[in-house]
Amino acid sequence: MSEQDQHHVDRDEEATFSINRRRFLQGSSGALLAAGALGPAFAHAAASGEGSARSGGRQASNGQEFDFGNGATAPEGVSSVPASATGRPMPDLEQYDPVAPDERLGWAVVGLGDFALNQILPAFGNSTHSRLAGVVSGNADKARQVAQQYGVADSGIYSYDNFDEISDNDDIDIVYIILPNALHEEFTVRAAQAGKHVLCEKPMAPSVEACQRMIEACRDNDRKLMIAYREQFEPHNLAAIKAIRDGMVGDVNLLSVNTGVSLDPEEPSAQWRLNKALAGGGSLYDIGIYALNASRYLLGEEPTQVFARIHSREDDPRFAQVEDNVAFQLIFPNGAVANCTSSYSTPKNNEASVFGTKAWLRMAPLSNYYNHWLIVDDGNQRIEPSIQEIDQFAAEMDHLSRCVQDDTAPHASGEEGMQDVRIIRAIYESAATGEMVSIESDYERDPNLLITDSPNLPDVWQQSDS
Numbered sequence: 001m002s003e004q005d006q007h008h009v010d011r012d013e014e015a016t017f018s019i020n021r022r023r024f025l026q027g028s029s030g031a032l033l034a035a036g037a038l039g040p041a042f043a044h045a046a047a048s049g050e051g052s053a054r055s056g057g058r059q060a061s062n063g064q065e066f067d068f069g070n071g072a073t074a075p076e077g078v079s080s081v082p083a084s085a086t087g088r089p090m091p092d093l094e095q096y097d098p099v100a101p102d103e104r105l106g107w108a109v110v111g112l113g114d115f116a117l118n119q120i121l122p123a124f125g126n127s128t129h130s131r132l133a134g135v136v137s138g139n140a141d142k143a144r145q146v147a148q149q150y151g152v153a154d155s156g157i158y159s160y161d162n163f164d165e166i167s168d169n170d171d172i173d174i175v176y177i178i179l180p181n182a183l184h185e186e187f188t189v190r191a192a193q194a195g196k197h198v199l200c201e202k203p204m205a206p207s208v209e210a211c212q213r214m215i216e217a218c219r220d221n222d223r224k225l226m227i228a229y230r231e232q233f234e235p236h237n238l239a240a241i242k243a244i245r246d247g248m249v250g251d252v253n254l255l256s257v258n259t260g261v262s263l264d265p266e267e268p269s270a271q272w273r274l275n276k277a278l279a280g281g282g283s284l285y286d287i288g289i290y291a292l293n294a295s296r297y298l299l300g301e302e303p304t305q306v307f308a309r310i311h312s313r314e315d316d317p318r319f320a321q322v323e324d325n326v327a328f329q330l331i332f333p334n335g336a337v338a339n340c341t342s343s344y345s346t347p348k349n350n351e352a353s354v355f356g357t358k359a360w361l362r363m364a365p366l367s368n369y370y371n372h373w374l375i376v377d378d379g380n381q382r383i384e385p386s387i388q389e390i391d392q393f394a395a396e397m398d399h400l401s402r403c404v405q406d407d408t409a410p411h412a413s414g415e416e417g418m419q420d421v422r423i424i425r426a427i428y429e430s431a432a433t434g435e436m437v438s439i440e441s442d443y444e445r446d447p448n449l450l451i452t453d454s455p456n457l458p459d460v461w462q463q464s465d466s
């Protein structure tokens with residue numbers, strides 16, 4: 001083996017080690033697992049705390065103090081700090097710089113389901129410009145309980161029937177719609193007519209026509225409309241976009257983006273997803289949209305053609321109304337091809353690989369709630385940047401709050417949401433006809449929009465170069 005080959009092997013081993021170590025440290029039981037791998041004696045020490053500094057490694061049993069200082073004159077700041085309890089300067093704020101509650105915009109969340117309660121409401125705790133001021137639900141007991149848990153006043157609780165009275169509530173500026181897909185249109189229109197700005201969950205709506213009506217309602221009422229593409233604020237995804245735009249991977253010719261989850265029809269959140277009238281479609285609308293949207297923002301271009309196949313097993317009653325497996329190809333103007341899949345019959349997965357002439361880039365997962373992972377590999381060297389996770393839900397909500405406060409356009413506009421729905425309809429048409437389908441659209445977005453002045457873009461590539 002040449003010295004160069006040996007070097008490559010060493011680099012690969014180093015890279016593999018660093019990945020394993022990072023994943024390992026992310027696990028909650030890391031310490032004990034590590035100890036287990038290093039042998040039973042160490043495992044025992046880790047579990048019992050023996051040998052740690054805390055267990056008294058440096059403090060003598062008779063209380064005698066040891067001084068390991070070297071006797072030099074300490075810097076001014078070190079010697080002048082009082083030994084008694086005292087106030088200290090404001091630390092540098094790494095991630096959160098919250099404004100006072102009365103300067104934040106008030107939000108009402110519509111639909112208190114799985115996603116709203118497990119991800120979105122807790123995220124208000126990490127937001128800097130948004131606060132929860134209202135809840136809207138068809139279940140009055142649940143609404144009261146949640147309002148109590150989050151300190152929402154009784155005057156901020158609404159049902160679907162009296163939702164329009166929200167127009168009288170000056171404490172609420174923005175309405176976040178987290179309902180089944182087919183209900184997004186009705187509540188976006190009602191919210192805009194009530195004078196509220198709107199964040200609407202993906203997919204925007206089942207049809208392009210419904211998306212158009214939502215855009216018009218917000219425009220007619222001079223309200224902002226944003227679609228909740230949280231991954232467009234997620235730092236690993238932003239770092240990937242930056243790497244591609246900066247030419248780190250060369251010219252991109254191929255992408256492979258896959259999404260899957262296994263739906264249990266006993267779960268309430270799966271029941272509407274398997275009902276066409278509420279979901280609009282199956283795995284493609286629900287999770288294939290992540291593959292579609294990521295292909296578009298990673299390449300920074302709009303596909304011009306699609307080709308697709310759809311397959312659902314005939315003996316699986318879950319798919320009486322909506323599709324299970326979808327394989328679709330997006331063809332981009334420069335010739336690049338994205339091969340994408342979505343499925344409701346596989347253990348949870350979502351991942352993206354981008355193949356360029358100089359390197360390939362991989363995100364696995366691509367768009368989970370947490371625990372993202374990004375690598376770039378040029379065949380010889382692998383870079384795995386260290387990127388801190390953020391609360392992407394808080395980041396997207398704060399983005400819209402800032403857009404309202406500064407009167408700027410949200411990154412993920414209604415037109416951005418409508419473009420995905422337009423392409424989804426073309427994918428269905430291709431699967432139904434067996435033909436390649438052209439996408440008729442003049443939608444375009446600045447390919448650098450998501451990474452220009454983004455507070456969530458990590459400064460990792462310079463760090464890796466140095």
Ligand code: NDP
Binds near residue numbers: 201202
């Ligand atoms: P759930 O089924 O868990 O919650 C939906 C809620 O909508 C219900 O709890 C109910 O709230 C309300 N609702 C009103 N009418 C109906 C109806 N006819 N059938 C069912 N529910 C109804 O769904 P999810 O929270 O998983 O999904 C909601 C939306 O959020 C979807 O658009 C989905 O695509 C999106 N989503 C986005 C994610 C992301 O990462 N961006 C992740 C997960 C979902 P109540 O009881 O309060 O009236």
